[in-house]
Amino acid sequence: MNVPAAWYLILAAVLFGIGAFGLLTRRSALIMFMCIELMLNAVNLTFVTFARTLSDISGQAIVFFVMVVAAAEVTVGLGIVVSVFRRRSSTSVDELSEMKG
Amino acid sequence: MIATTYAIQWVLIFATSALLILVGAVGVIAVKNPVHAALCLIMTLLGVAVAFVAQSADFLAAVQIIVYAGAIVVLFLFVIMFLGVDRREHIHFEPLVGQRAFAAGGVAITVGGLIVLMARSDWVSGASSVTTKLSSGAGNVRELGTAVFTTYLFAFEATAALLIIAVVGAVLLARREGSTEGEESA
Numbered sequence: 001m002n003v004p005a006a007w008y009l010i011l012a013a014v015l016f017g018i019g020a021f022g023l024l025t026r027r028s029a030l031i032m033f034m035c036i037e038l039m040l041n042a043v044n045l046t047f048v049t050f051a052r053t054l055s056d057i058s059g060q061a062i063v064f065f066v067m068v069v070a071a072a073e074v075t076v077g078l079g080i081v082v083s084v085f086r087r088r089s090s091t092s093v094d095e096l097s098e099m100k101g
Numbered sequence: 102m103i104a105t106t107y108a109i110q111w112v113l114i115f116a117t118s119a120l121l122i123l124v125g126a127v128g129v130i131a132v133k134n135p136v137h138a139a140l141c142l143i144m145t146l147l148g149v150a151v152a153f154v155a156q157s158a159d160f161l162a163a164v165q166i167i168v169y170a171g172a173i174v175v176l177f178l179f180v181i182m183f184l185g186v187d188r189r190e191h192i193h194f195e196p197l198v199g200q201r202a203f204a205a206g207g208v209a210i211t212v213g214g215l216i217v218l219m220a221r222s223d224w225v226s227g228a229s230s231v232t233t234k235l236s237s238g239a240g241n242v243r244e245l246g247t248a249v250f251t252t253y254l255f256a257f258e259a260t261a262a263l264l265i266i267a268v269v270g271a272v273l274l275a276r277r278e279g280s281t282e283g284e285e286s287a
Contacts, residue, residue, distance in 0.1 A: 004107075010219065011123075013215040013216055017209070018130060019126065019130075021208045024207075025201050028135065030177065031129070037142060037146075037173065041145065044161075044165075045153075048152070048156050052235065056233070057244045057245055058252075060248075061249050064249060065257075065260060070169075071264070073267075075176070075271045076270050081184075082275050085184050086277075
């Protein structure tokens with residue numbers, strides 16, 4: 001018998017927490033993107049766990065779409081990082097303060 | 102006690118994936134060098150793929166490795182090396198006083214709340230097999246393909262449009278404005 005779903009759900013919650021903490025504390029835009037990937041993977045793991053628990057394929061189909069959106073998000077995000085780096089020679093988000101009042 | 106309740110191989114698979122996921126995730130937020138962070142991210146993604154296989158999502162595990170570890174992390178590494186930002190970040194410098202403590206507190210409240218919610222309620226139980234039942238044992242490639250191309254056909258077509266928009270946007274963002282100005286005006 002497979003381990004209970006709660007084990008995987010708690011693992012996903014902890015992974016989401018680690019990703020959120022990194023997103024809040026790191027200042028390099030690249031590392032922040034990696035932390036967003038961690039949080040997306042935690043949600044994917046939750047979806048797959050519920051798909052198994054409820055024996056329904058919809059959870060896995062939604063994970064498929066989340067992966068597509070994650071790929072698009074990384075493509076555009078890294079394009080923005082590259083174009084910001086061309087002007088500022090830095091990926092630190094703290095230095096982007098032109099709109100500070 | 103755990104080993105007598107659940108089959109030992111499932112416990113071992115869960116332990117392996119949990120170890121890979123947690124070590125990799127802590128590595129991503131703790132190491133200073135962005136290249137090392139990207140390699141730790143690969144470790145986490147492999148752990149998630151192991152968890153997918155253990156829960157009969159074989160196709161998603163393959164996509165996880167091919168798309169995430171094979172494409173997204175390579176894109177990260179390419180950008181890191183293209184920009185030359187693989188120098189170390191001053192990780193202990195806090196621009197906002199107490200930022201780390203507030204972040205840790207908020208995350209602890211969120212994760213603790215989620216775990217308490219899971220432990221004390223029975224919201225995990227719901228109507229089972231609403232769309233398509235999972236096949237027992239083998240992977241669910243056939244069921245997943247049927248669901249994506251029938252029930253979720255509109256979402257599937259929307260992702261095609263999304264990918265085209267993302268590619269065009271990335272090309273426009275990454276293009277140097279000065280070098281192509283002559284071709285633009287022509």
